Amino acid sequence: MPSVLDNAMSLVCRTADFLDFQRRFHGLEIVERLRVPDKVIMFRATVQLDEGGVRVYQCYRIQHSDILGCYKGGIRFHPDVDLDEVKALALWMSLKTSLVGIPYGGAKGGITVDPKTLSVTELERLVRKYTSRLVNDIGPNIDIPAPDMGTGAREMAWIYDEYRKYRDVARGVVTGKPVALGGSLGRKEATGRGVVCAMLEAVNDLGLQDYRVAVQGFGNVGSHAALDLFERGIKVVAVSDITGAVCNPGGLNIPAMIKHRDRTGGIYGFADAQPIAMEELIAFDCEVLLPCAKENALTADNAGAVRAKLVAEGANGPTTPEADAILVKNGVLVVPDILANAGGVIVSYFEWVQNREGFYWEEADVNQRLFIRLKSAYARVRDFSTQRKISLREAAYCLALEKIVQAMVDRGVQ
Numbered sequence: 528m529p530s531v532l533d534n535a536m537s538l539v540c541r542t543a544d545f546l547d548f549q550r551r552f553h554g555l556e557i558v559e560r561l562r563v564p565d566k567v568i569m570f571r572a573t574v575q576l577d578e579g580g581v582r583v584y585q586c587y588r589i590q591h592s593d594i595l596g597c598y599k600g601g602i603r604f605h606p607d608v609d610l611d612e613v614k615a616l617a618l619w620m621s622l623k624t625s626l627v628g629i630p631y632g633g634a635k636g637g638i639t640v641d642p643k644t645l646s647v648t649e650l651e652r653l654v655r656k657y658t659s660r661l662v663n664d665i666g667p668n669i670d671i672p673a674p675d676m677g678t679g680a681r682e683m684a685w686i687y688d689e690y691r692k693y694r695d696v697a698r699g700v701v702t703g704k705p706v707a708l709g710g711s712l713g714r715k716e717a718t719g720r721g722v723v724c725a726m727l728e729a730v731n732d733l734g735l736q737d738y739r740v741a742v743q744g745f746g747n748v749g750s751h752a753a754l755d756l757f758e759r760g761i762k763v764v765a766v767s768d769i770t771g772a773v774c775n776p777g778g779l780n781i782p783a784m785i786k787h788r789d790r791t792g793g794i795y796g797f798a799d800a801q802p803i804a805m806e807e808l809i810a811f812d813c814e815v816l817l818p819c820a821k822e823n824a825l826t827a828d829n830a831g832a833v834r835a836k837l838v839a840e841g842a843n844g845p846t847t848p849e850a851d852a853i854l855v856k857n858g859v860l861v862v863p864d865i866l867a868n869a870g871g872v873i874v875s876y877f878e879w880v881q882n883r884e885g886f887y888w889e890e891a892d893v894n895q896r897l898f899i900r901l902k903s904a905y906a907r908v909r910d911f912s913t914q915r916k917i918s919l920r921e922a923a924y925c926l927a928l929e930k931i932v933q934a935m936v937d938r939g940v941q
């Protein structure tokens with residue numbers, strides 16, 4: 528079975544053919560330069576356990592490309608993290624930052640760990656170890672980490688604090704920090720809000736009315752997207768997370784569901800809903816589906832069962848190429864990950880700007896600027912896809928890659 532990196536690269540190669548890179552940029556080895564990250568950092572971190580003894584963890588930081596600006600991307604803590612996954616995630620960051628026009632390249636970090644198996648003090652030790660090993664490779668003008676699956680403001684605060692022990696105080700070394708430490712208002716909610724913003728643009732294009740939404744994943748992205756929808760009066764009829772899946776055709780009470788999750792650790796057992804089987808979520812009777820969990824949620828096996836007319840990808844890489852082809856064939860409009868979930872890194876950029884300026888914005892300002900950027904990126908992608916008769920995903924890859932390649936050419940070959 529192809530890895531997520533194979534899947535990501537196969538679309539990069541197809542896009543390079545479509546845009547005729549071989550002929551236009553002969554001898555520049557464009558595809559090879561996109562395939563191989565600038566730098567691969569891998570190490571083991573040994574963490575002392577509270578009860579005595581140690582555990583050893585595999586750690587990664589992949590710096591994919593700094594052609595458009597310093598490296599940028601989150602850090603994932605998950606038991607499935609491996610080299611290929613982090614490489615794919617780093618490549619997607621390069622494409623995402625290029626597409627939405629922020630002055631960064633792409634990177635990603637990860638540790639193969641289930642954070643739930645560590646105490647808070649053990650986790651802090653692991654994050655500090657990870658940071659101290661990367662102190663020469665990260666920095667506000669070098670490589671700026673941020674949260675991803677399994678990490679959040681707390682971990683970013685530890686990174687910031689650890690970095691300060693070795694280098695000058697630099698708040699912009701990491702984004703997604705707690706607000707008290709220079710984090711931006713609206714950063715935590717930004718990815719979910721961005722998914723909804725991109726979704727609303729597509730809803731408008733399709734002319735959908737009275738539509739219902741199903742959300743797969745109820746972590747930082749899925750729960751904030753669902754909450755945003757609820758606050759806009761849009762019905763979220765089904766939600767799933769690792770503990771289970773529930774539905775309420777009349778619309779789920781998302782604030783109550785978030786409370787339930789925070790109290791019990793998941794959505795399983797939420798009172799005001801009927802339980803459904805996990806697999807049913809993808810095929811749920813609704814007009815819009817938001818996959819906000821992990822890679823490979825939509826595969827050749829289940830994509831044919833999707834009943835939604837619109838899919839907006841909150842997760843990175845939730846749709847395999849085979850599933851994507853099935854959705855396109857069935858007339859489902861897919862807003863691709865590098866566009867739909869770019870809200871997080873856009874507000875990370877705003878946080879970095881605010882840290883440099885020492886001038887902090889109101890949340891309404893943050894949101895407004897986020898929506899302006901996302902809407903204009905969406906419009907560029909939609910227009911290019913209409914013009915060239917290709918999918919939104921293909922159009923997004925074209926625009927992102929064209930800009931990266933142009934920068935490679937502009938920078939010369941010496």
Ligand code: GLU
Nearest residue numbers: 600601673675871872875
């Ligand atoms: N982890 C998020 C993503 O995949 C955010 C990255 C960032 O803010 O740098 O886009």
